[in-house]
Amino acid sequence: MTSYLARRAGIVLVSLFGASVAVFAVLAVLPGSPAQVILGTQATPQAVRQLSAQIGTNKPLWDQYLHWVHGLLIGQLGQSYISHQPIGPQIAQALTVTGPLILLALAVGTLVALPLGLGGALHNGKLTGALLGGLSQVGIAVPSFVGGIVLIIIFGVKLRLLPSSGFPGWSEPGQALRSLVLPAATLGLVEGAILSRYVRASVLDQLRSDYLRTARSKGLSRARALWRHGLRNAMVPLVTVLGLELAALIVGAIVVENVFSLPGVGQLLLNAVGNRDLLVVQDIVMLLAAVVLVINLVVDLSYRLLDPRVRD
């Protein structure tokens, strides 16, 4: 187990290193130096040189790379080339929106996926099962931004029940929560639809298992046998899926924040892309990649802890 842990952690580190080199390299080959991009085409060469020296982009690439990675490791994310604001606090501020959004979406997704998947498995081969399966298929084919816009049309424009855009800040907790309802529902429904297929497959697996047949032949009802013997085993693969779902939610939040104009990490990232604010792009992409990779690692390890058969 320890050697496995070490190997997996090693893979994560190598992945992160590869990702950092790739992200840095892709953005470093941009035509025009960052100083040139910031100052525009009208700037004098002298002004460009001066700014390059100031933000350190006149140094060799490997030096810039090491400086950036070192900064990431000690939590110094640097300053935006465009707004000259420190990047760390901006990300922290954005996380106060993205974090709660993801947690709410995770709750919605789980609440959708469990009944949908369980129902689909128990009614497998019957009309209800086919309908539930069709429902999840529909949920998968609807892109989150389309789903979000449909929710905006229904609840924001027609019924005027919920705010459909913007975020008032946590100084008004009630209003803030209200403006997270539609985004979280959008994210959660899409992920829940995907998750429900895993739930269904996992429960179906249990229903076909020998020990469940034994439990049934002992005289337990199907529901009781499933509850006592099946569900606990069905949960093991679901932990993996839940983790993968969390990773998917982090990426999905980038899109959904854009739909609902929420000032979260995703919007910060897309604005930075639009403004060519490269350091901000680099920092956020690396942070998100790191989070996703670590989640994958934790999922993988917990899978082994929960299911002794997977060990070594």
Add this chain to the structure above:
Amino acid sequence: MTAAPVEIAGACQRDRAGIRRWARNPSAAAGGALVGLIVAVALVSLVWTPYPPLAVDPSHSLAGPSWSHPLGTDQYGRDVLSRLMAGSRVSLYAGVVSVLVATVAGVPAGLLAAQWGGVPAQVVLRLSDVLYAFPALLAAIVLSAALGSSTTTAMLAIGIAFVPVLVRVTRSNALVVLGSDYVLAARAYGRRPLAILRRHVLPNIATTLIAQMSLLFSLAILAEAGLDYLGLGTTPPTASWGDMIQTAQNYLSQDPLLSVWPGTAIFLAVLGFSLLGEGTAELRNARLGRSA
């Protein structure tokens, strides 16, 4: 020589039976119909759309559905139906290119990893693990920040992100075939590894790969539309479904239907390709006597 016609007749019969089985599978039939419809619309749009998709008509901006504009017009008075038809080309094009990128890189890598094992296989698998762990959307964002937004950038990013999926599917299925008795016989007979891959492995894993490619196609359409929506893909004024939704969002209170049409188009396209892929996989599993 006399056996040849019989063989051909047998093959035809098998094909016809295959097509009939395929048409009787609800997923495959529904998916095939949807895909056929979208391909037909895209082909028609090459030679005919009710109006030119880029033709601006300020006197008819945001006009709702009418006889002259069945799905209404957008804020510049452009005909929505025409743009919807033209947009199907972007989606199909994006799907074809990104799946092609993934196939050209992923399938040979997967075959190589299965046939030769050892260090090259380990390198291929580890690389694909690293790529798999990196979220595709982030890759697309980085690429588009560097290269600027375009359909090509989006397709490239999506295609690269799909490579590890095909590496895995190809390798695991190829390993099964390579472990079979007839491959052992072919080896004993002195067939070269490449010939074994071509004669035995590829034909046997083709259906599985096609099913997987169809699923990836649906994901590519979904991803490309998302990138267009975020302004990271196809740039206006070219008609793309994602971009149409992005602009329609500004007019939700005046004309909510404006965003519903392209949304429905994306939904149907994604559903079509994913059903087709799923149905094909089901048929494959049924033929091999596996449960789905």
